[in-house]
Amino acid sequence: MTVHNADVARIFDRLADLLEIEGANPFRVRAYRDAARIVGDLPNEVSALMAAGKDLSELHGIGKDLGGKIEELVQTGRLTALEEAERRVPEGLLELLSLGPLGPKRVKTLYDRLDIKGVDDLAAAAKAGKIHDLRGFGPKMEARLLDALAHHVKEEPRLLLASVEAVAQDLVQRLGRARGVGKVIVAGSYRRRKETVGDLDLLVTAAGSDVMDRLVAFEEVAEILGHGRTRSTVRLRSGLQVDVRVVPEESYGAALHYFTGSKAHNIRVRGMGVERGLKINEYGVFKGDAQIAGRTEEEVYAQVGLPYIEPELRENRGEFEAAQDGRLPRLITLADIRGDLHAHTTETNGRATLEEMAEGARAKGYKYLAITDHSQRVSMARGLDAKRLARQIKAIDRLNERLDGIVILKGIEVDILEDGSLDLPDAILKELDLRVCSVHYSLNLSSEKQTERIIRAMDNRYCDIIGHPTGRLLNKRAGFDLDLERVMRAALERGCFLEVNAQPERLDLNDAHCKMAKELGLKLAISTDAHSVANLELMRFGIDQARRGWLEPADVLNTRSWPQLKRLLRRA
């Protein structure tokens, strides 16, 4: 059994929950939660790092103890400390934590005072009216618990960034029309452009506004979780939670910084403030009682001796060290993109014709668009065999004669078969400008086999770019097991490249993988995998992911002109 980073993260979070219920030192609990996040965010599997002889305690936030616990987990698949905690704390208490109204302290109180060990015990006690007499509880809490028990549902999964944009912009528009409102902006992980968001954090600048009353009165509000003067929380009918914070104009920068997060980033900034005798909160930077900064985010960073740090970098993944050394990246923007290297047409499973896709790309100002329809193995999409591909090549040649200002690249998304061979003969692949090679089947090979398979594919001189390299579908399917560092090193040796697929449910390579590629010196393509003209607009989500992965224009293939890009391809 292989222990993945996600397993380590889940187990540390579970142990943190148990320790919290026991009333452990909160900083110790935080250390476990930090470690869960750190391991969960790593681009390499910890098992691979260990196999390579790396000392895990070199990771900032992982010390000797936690490093040892990770090793125990990887080697044995078990964690003694967790098993001991599970013996001390009844399992059902964890479910109580997920109930909503209850935190670790109240769960412990219920257990200590009423011997409540799970939801069934809690339901019985609440119905018997035993809860409201406990210190720290009351009739309202008892009612909330009964309600929560009746509607106990699994937590909403985090939503795709792309799927919340419309509602976010709608809320911005409507809150902006409230009396006395200045700025309205979406902060939180939405502003950091994380691939999924758990809720929406809206920041409003205003003085004496009715904006909160407007918010809670919106017809799509299903539940009001909090309604204060400066902070309100509602849940929409869609299940999406929305937090709104109101601050005065002079606090805008400090508040934006604070509500943008991430939490780990903010803790570091505030800690740097403490070192300088400053207090940093959402209202500003304070020396004693005097506000000395906070109108802009730049002011906040300047007070702790840092340049402005882009929201996408604010994850405490090295941005502070880079900022101090003057090594912050000049992040890529959508405007740097000159073309798209992965797109489909009606010839396979696209919804637009070759001509329509070409016109769509030209209208965007692109200089090139690669048509990369599926190969024969993808029979569901009526993938191309050599004969049909040859016809498409001719059609593209004819189209290019008519087109002005853009060149359509002859390409293919050729399947990587289970043995690592490509799904079409070299004789036809060599007629193309560009070949994207992707895995669509046999996703559940061992890491070793999957890695070998992809490296074998790259051994073929006609393999240019590995499409959606991990095959993950957000909220649906984890990526397949793969040693991406080995794949990247192999790509470098062979002159191949990897893709950042901009489809909102793919977005692989992910942010950490992008950063790993950059550090290895491997350039990436950012491609939409468009199946329609409208899909060409998805490029910006790929850009978001690339920015979170620290990529600069030079790190990306399709910031180049076609002649420049052609020279980078080994078959050119």
Place this chain on the structure above:
DNA sequence: GCCGTTTTCGGCCCGACTGTTTTCAGTCG
């Protein structure tokens, strides 16, 4: 449990809202 050009011990970000309380604990972000 982690960390250290102040430190190997003693710190560890900070505030709003709720429901409880009669000045504050718990929870959340």
